[in-house]
Amino acid sequence: MKTVYEKSAGLTDVPLHYCPGCTHGIIHKLVAESLVELGVLGRAIAVAPVGCAVFAYDYFNCDAQEAAHGRAPAVATGIKRVHPDAIVFTYQGDGDLASIGMAEIVHAAMRGENLTVIFVNNAIYGMTGGQMAPTTLVGQRTTTSPLGRSRSGQGAPLRICEMLATIEATAYVARVSVHTVPRLTAAKRAIKKAFQLQMDNKGFSLVEVLSTCPTNWGLSPVEALRWVEQTMIPVYPLGVYKDLEGGT
Amino acid sequence: MKGNEVIAAAAINAGCRYFFGYPITPQNEIPEYMARELPKVGGVYVQAESEVAAINMVYGAAGAGARVLTSSSSPGISLMQEGISYIAGAELPCVLVNIMRAGPGLGGVQPSQADYFQATKGGGHGDYHVLVLAPANLQEAADLTQSAFDLADRYRNPVMVLADGMIGQLMEPVELLPARPAVDLPPKDWATTGTATSGGRRRVINSLYLYPDQLEQHVHALYAKYAAMEHAEVRYELHQCDDAEVVIVAYGTTSRIARSAIEKCRRLGLRVGLLRPITLYPFPFAAFEQVIARTQAFLVVEMSMGQMLDDVKIAVAGRKPISFYGRTGGIVPTPEEVVKQVQALLGGGP
Numbered sequence: 001m002k003t004v005y006e007k008s009a010g011l012t013d014v015p016l017h018y019c020p021g022c023t024h025g026i027i028h029k030l031v032a033e034s035l036v037e038l039g040v041l042g043r044a045i046a047v048a049p050v051g052c053a054v055f056a057y058d059y060f061n062c063d064a065q066e067a068a069h070g071r072a073p074a075v076a077t078g079i080k081r082v083h084p085d086a087i088v089f090t091y092q093g094d095g096d097l098a099s100i101g102m103a104e105i106v107h108a109a110m111r112g113e114n115l116t117v118i119f120v121n122n123a124i125y126g127m128t129g130g131q132m133a134p135t136t137l138v139g140q141r142t143t144t145s146p147l148g149r150s151r152s153g154q155g156a157p158l159r160i161c162e163m164l165a166t167i168e169a170t171a172y173v174a175r176v177s178v179h180t181v182p183r184l185t186a187a188k189r190a191i192k193k194a195f196q197l198q199m200d201n202k203g204f205s206l207v208e209v210l211s212t213c214p215t216n217w218g219l220s221p222v223e224a225l226r227w228v229e230q231t232m233i234p235v236y237p238l239g240v241y242k243d244l245e246g247g248t
Numbered sequence: 249m250k251g252n253e254v255i256a257a258a259a260i261n262a263g264c265r266y267f268f269g270y271p272i273t274p275q276n277e278i279p280e281y282m283a284r285e286l287p288k289v290g291g292v293y294v295q296a297e298s299e300v301a302a303i304n305m306v307y308g309a310a311g312a313g314a315r316v317l318t319s320s321s322s323p324g325i326s327l328m329q330e331g332i333s334y335i336a337g338a339e340l341p342c343v344l345v346n347i348m349r350a351g352p353g354l355g356g357v358q359p360s361q362a363d364y365f366q367a368t369k370g371g372g373h374g375d376y377h378v379l380v381l382a383p384a385n386l387q388e389a390a391d392l393t394q395s396a397f398d399l400a401d402r403y404r405n406p407v408m409v410l411a412d413g414m415i416g417q418l419m420e421p422v423e424l425l426p427a428r429p430a431v432d433l434p435p436k437d438w439a440t441t442g443t444a445t446s447g448g449r450r451r452v453i454n455s456l457y458l459y460p461d462q463l464e465q466h467v468h469a470l471y472a473k474y475a476a477m478e479h480a481e482v483r484y485e486l487h488q489c490d491d492a493e494v495v496i497v498a499y500g501t502t503s504r505i506a507r508s509a510i511e512k513c514r515r516l517g518l519r520v521g522l523l524r525p526i527t528l529y530p531f532p533f534a535a536f537e538q539v540i541a542r543t544q545a546f547l548v549v550e551m552s553m554g555q556m557l558d559d560v561k562i563a564v565a566g567r568k569p570i571s572f573y574g575r576t577g578g579i580v581p582t583p584e585e586v587v588k589q590v591q592a593l594l595g596g597g598p
């Protein structure tokens with residue numbers, strides 16, 4: 001029998017715990033495939049966040065360290081300074097990176113740490129049950145913005161790529177999505193490029209991946225994918241925000 | 249060399265090659281020394297954006313298998329407590345230096361010993377301990393810093409060198425131990441170095457145990473380690489205790505003052521000795537048994553409102569009276585003040 005598809009060697013056999021319709025699993029796959037295809041899985045060290053992806057250390061088939069909430073870029077800095085030849089990446093959600101870990105992400109970028117950040121933005125706190133995040137859209141209902149996020153008092157979404165692109169030492173900053181197959185293909189290209197830049201010692205790279213949260217958005221998986229297209233992308237435009245090498 | 253520089257130099261001699269920290273008075277000579285000297289030995293100094301980030305960089309580097317140091321002073325150590333709890337939970341070796349200043353809050357920059365509870369009773373969340381070493385002079389600061397790295401590696405646990413601004417700024421002659429080959433320590437076969445270097449076996453640094461029975465088992469394993477420390481690593485000094493009717497209990501800077509006070513007392517014919525804990529955790533409870541029979545009373549002297557006092561109460565267990573003399577806010581007690589306390593206890597002298 002001919003094998004037409006198989007699980008990436010970059011993932012372990014541990015069953016993923018993600019909710020049905022959540023795109024974390026797809027993003028894990030893209031990261032794992034990228035590490036394998038670039039031939040660096042054996043020298044990869046993952047830093048897992050606090051949030052839905054807290055068990056990422058069980059899923060990626062490489063060494064890993066679990067970080068405190070928001071601190072993954074600092075932990076990754078410590079690892080990378082000790083093992084400059086390792087391929088070090090953090091995998092962080094929007095509560096982790098854009099709220100409690102804002103100082104760590106900005107300063108890792110400022111120092112031009114030669115590491116890669118996979119930033120999964122689903123505009124909500126998933127693990128804790130659907131609370132408002134700094135990335136929650138204006139008007140979006142969450143358990144802590146039951147009337148919808150209000151510009152007055154709760155502010156408007158933080159756009160991480162746009163912000164980090166202004167930092168001199170960032171090498172690559174891009175926002176992608178995985179809600180359609182073509183988008184998914186482009187997302188993998190961006191992730192691979194980010195790792196390639198780290199392999200070439202070009203400095204800090206971040207790929208923001210728009211992700212779904214059907215459970216806490218109160219939508220079916222298909223509706224959630226549509227919500228990304230119609231509601232999230234207008235607020236979080238896809239594209240390359242910084243590329244030291246030019247091009248995409 | 250100042251005390252702070254002695255600690256930094258001893259760390260490098262111990263094989264420490266990574267330092268992550270954030271400026272705060274009165275310990276700045278440590279990061280400054282490391283920024284200057286670490287690159288010369290192939291090491292790395294990173295000035296973090298905060299103490300919160302610094303301790304997490306320490307976590308990453310320790311998990312990657314390095315000998316790593318951070319230093320700070322009281323408010324900065326408070327900020328590090330989350331990370332220290334994670335480091336203890338994940339069983340990572342590292343050395344922390346706290347050059348204490350007066351609190352609470354922003355407090356002041358003068359010497360203090362008011363972080364005793366924080367250092368010895370956990371500090372962050374959860375069931376854990378940090379091994380705490382309290383040098384009283386610069387030679388000891390050098391020697392204890394050097395052995396702190398070995399202790400950290402042996403027990404896979406954070407070790408804190410706890411001193412204060414007085415010791416940090418003090419100048420005394422010191423002989424640094426030569427950079428020595430690593431003592432007989434277990435291999436770091438748990439460190440994340442990439443699976444290509446470990447025969448394909450995945451290594452994970454983690455403190456998350458969602459199943460209560462697994463977490464309880466993990467905490468029991470930590471406590472078995474602490475029991476081993478309590479058995480093997482207790483250090484203390486007895487000074488002129490053989491005939492002492494009053495035993496002063498003091499560590500670090502206040503033990504130096506106690507020593508001067510004891511000299512003065514002896515000249516007045518007062519029989520006074522010193523019990524000086526060198527490890528604050530594990531606390532030298534058993535040392536009290538050596539002096540308790542002859543002692544009429546204990547006098548605890550601290551630069552705090554009485555924190556080590558609680559451990560002395562546990563050690564003495566109501567068998568003899570305990571007095572306390574403390575100054576706080578950054579005030580260092582004088583030997584004369586301590587002599588007066590002894591006189592009040594023994595009724596001797598003018």
